[in-house]
Every structure is written in structure tokens, then in C-alpha cells.
Amino acid sequence: MARYICEPCGWIYDETVGDPEHGLTAGTLFEDIPEDWECPDCGIDKEFFTRLPD
Template identity: 60%
Template sequence: MMKYVCDACGWEYDEEAGSPENGIAPGTKFEDLPEDFECPLCGVGKEFFSAQ
């Protein structure tokens, strides 16, 4: 499983942990997040995230 970091604010999405507080179950791959997913901290879209 991978981690993705928001290039704008540094918020990290960990596929293994998911983001339950934002309605994303553990084990959810970044590519499976909805196309309209936005960073919960700064609101930018998936295109502003980089794989780590």
C-alpha cells in the first residue's frame, strides 16, 4: 500500500489507514477515491497529490 502527500499543504493519505474521519475506509487505494475527492485540509483535487 502506498502513501500520497498533498503538494499544496502536506496532508498525507495512507492507503492502509484510509481516512475514516473523512468517510474513507482503511485499505482504500488512492486510485479508487472518487474523482471529485479533495484534500480535507486545503481543498485541492487528486491531481495535486504525489506518491511517496
């Protein structure tokens, strides 16, 4: 599973953990996150996330 970083604030989305507080269960792939989802820390769109090296 991959991890993605929010470039503006540094928050990391980890596919193995998800974002349960915002309805994304553990194992949710980044590509399956709805387009209207926003970074929980800074509120920016998911298009500003970059995949971290494995």
C-alpha cells in the first residue's frame, strides 16, 4: 500500500490506515478517494498530494 503527502502542509495519507474520521476505511486506495475529499489538516484538494517513494 502507498503513502501520499499533502505538499502544502505535510499531512500523510497512508492507504493501510485510511482516514476513518472522514469516512475512508483502512485499505482505501488513494485513487478511490472521492474527488471532493480534502486534506484533513489544511483543507486542500487531493490533487495537491504526491505519492511518497515506497
